[in-house]
Amino acid sequence: MQIAAPEHFTCRHHHHHRKVSPEGPQLGASGVGDPYFPQMGNGGYDAVHYDLDLKVDPLNNYLQASATMQAKALQNLDTFNLDFRNFDIAHVTVNGAPAKFLREDGELSITPEQPLIAGQDFSVKVDYAGTPKPYESEHAPITIGWNPTKDGSYVLSEPDGSSTWYPCNDHPRDKATYKFYVTVPTGYQAVCNGKLQERREQGDQTTFVWDAKDPMASYLSTVNVGKFVEHTVEGPNGVPIHNFFPKSVDKRAQFDFGRVPEMMDWFGKRYGDYPFEVYGNLVLNASVGGAALETQTRPVFERGMVTGTRALEFIYAHELGHQWWGNSTSVQNWKDIWLSEGFANYTHMMWRHEHDFGVANLDKAMYRMYRDLPSSSDAPVADPGENQMFSENVYNRGAVTLHLLRKDLGDESFFKTLRAYSEKFRGQNVTTDDLVNTVNEVSGKDMTAFFERWIKQPELPPYPEALKLADDPSA
Numbered sequence: 036m037q038i039a040a041p042e043h044f045t046c047r048h049h050h051h052h053r054k055v056s057p058e059g060p061q062l063g064a065s066g067v068g069d070p071y072f073p074q075m076g077n078g079g080y081d082a083v084h085y086d087l088d089l090k091v092d093p094l095n096n097y098l099q100a101s102a103t104m105q106a107k108a109l110q111n112l113d114t115f116n117l118d119f120r121n122f123d124i125a126h127v128t129v130n131g132a133p134a135k136f137l138r139e140d141g142e143l144s145i146t147p148e149q150p151l152i153a154g155q156d157f158s159v160k161v162d163y164a165g166t167p168k169p170y171e172s173e174h175a176p177i178t179i180g181w182n183p184t185k186d187g188s189y190v191l192s193e194p195d196g197s198s199t200w201y202p203c204n205d206h207p208r209d210k211a212t213y214k215f216y217v218t219v220p221t222g223y224q225a226v227c228n229g230k231l232q233e234r235r236e237q238g239d240q241t242t243f244v245w246d247a248k249d250p251m252a253s254y255l256s257t258v259n260v261g262k263f264v265e266h267t268v269e270g271p272n273g274v275p276i277h278n279f280f281p282k283s284v285d286k287r288a289q290f291d292f293g294r295v296p297e298m299m300d301w302f303g304k305r306y307g308d309y310p311f312e313v314y315g316n317l318v319l320n321a322s323v324g325g326a327a328l329e330t331q332t333r334p335v336f337e338r339g340m341v342t343g344t345r346a347l348e349f350i351y352a353h354e355l356g357h358q359w360w361g362n363s364t365s366v367q368n369w370k371d372i373w374l375s376e377g378f379a380n381y382t383h384m385m386w387r388h389e390h391d392f393g394v395a396n397l398d399k400a401m402y403r404m405y406r407d408l409p410s411s412s413d414a415p416v417a418d419p420g421e422n423q424m425f426s427e428n429v430y431n432r433g434a435v436t437l438h439l440l441r442k443d444l445g446d447e448s449f450f451k452t453l454r455a456y457s458e459k460f461r462g463q464n465v466t467t468d469d470l471v472n473t474v475n476e477v478s479g480k481d482m483t484a485f486f487e488r489w490i491k492q493p494e495l496p497p498y499p500e501a502l503k504l505a506d507d508p509s510a
């Protein structure tokens with residue numbers, strides 16, 4: 036395994052048979068530079084598009100796959116890496132020519148026949164097969180990766196599970212478009228991100244072609260195989276909402292998810308229009324540790340999140356909120372995960388309390404949330420550490436921070452700021468500083484010290500006295 040960035044690499048071998056630059060072979064870094072995950076993602080190129088051609092045998096839990104990444108070289112490359120675990124690789128080609136490859140500890144190092152030149156477009160195709168292995172990431176609260184169910188499989192990959200089922204530049208910093216060609220036995224469906232472009236039946240096999248043309252972080256890609264009832268409803272601005280529910284909970288799910296178009300409209304008025312061309316919810320015919328994931332344009336929920344009473348509707352609001360916060364505007368580094376989770380948490384609090392009962396109800400709920408926060412945390416919101424990215428403090432103190440920002444700026448300025456932030460960084464990556472700078476610029480108020488206190492320091496600041504009155508003493 037190489038950890039060094041190319042500029043630190045010294046080569047002890049001489050490759051006389053290849054054209055080698057005077058400094059030695061040009062290697063793409065085996066990490067993208069995330070302080071929490073030195074090996075996540077890779078340097079030296081920019082992934083532009085993935086074609087994932089997957090033949091899934093749900094009865095035998097077997098996958099035969101061909102993954103093609105189109106990319107642009109950002110430097111001269113004799114060797115570059117993808118992140119990839121599991122499976123047997125049959126072939127690797129670069130621009131159609133067979134390439135040498137080496138696998139070590141989640142890194143797939145590829146040496147093309149012809150070195151790549153900085154600025155050059157290239158494509159890498161990896162053919163592989165095997166039984167997918169669920170991934171126990173030490174950074175995730177649930178088992179991630181490709182998981183079998185009784186009647187199919189599902190994929191949830193946050194934060195580092197995507198490279199356990201396809202070779203990729205596995206970091207949100209390198210977003211790309213995707214096209215999925217998933218072949219399953221006829222009678223099963225394959226549900227991925229984006230728009231269902233085609234359903235091609237050939238004998239006893241059916242291929243589902245999904246086009247995800249909005250740039251997407253690798254961890255938000257998903258492939259789910261099963262038997263679902265499909266519904267398409269129309270959202271605001273004609274955005275199609277294509278839902279997939281298991282037959283056993285279909286009626287209840289239709290009721291539970293019934294207000295999603297209204298949600299999208301209500302959030303769109305505050306955050307700016309929904310940022311993608313399509314949406315839809317997928318309920319699995321399985322339990323997945325109480326989890327839901329905001330997989331881009333098509334969040335995935337476990338079966339237990341359907342109640343028939345809308346009791347867990349706030350979770351649907353949470354995952355919808357992520358489409359603006361975390362998906363369209365992706366984290367630049369995982370330490371900034373509060374820009375995803377704090378925002379999604381505030382989104383669902385707004386829906387649950389403000390939408391249904393008015394803003395005074397939200398004020399009370401946010402003060403209650405504040406009172407439940409630890410007075411000091413060793414996992415500061417804006418840099419919680421790689422093993423506390425999903426801690427309650429990140430979610431809840433993040434949400435409280437946004438509420439207090441709103442109270443300070445006033446509704447008009449607060450939502451104008453959020454719209455500007457969402458618009459400016461649509462389809463891109465963000466840091467906490469990007470948010471703070473946008474807030475300062477758009478609101479005309481310097482909120483730098485406010486953010487410093489609320490999200491960077493461990494100690495919990497006191498709640499503004501005037502807002503405490505919003506609490507109901509009997510609550």
Ligand SMILES: [Zn+2]
Nearest residue numbers: 353357376379
């Ligand atoms: Zn979330």
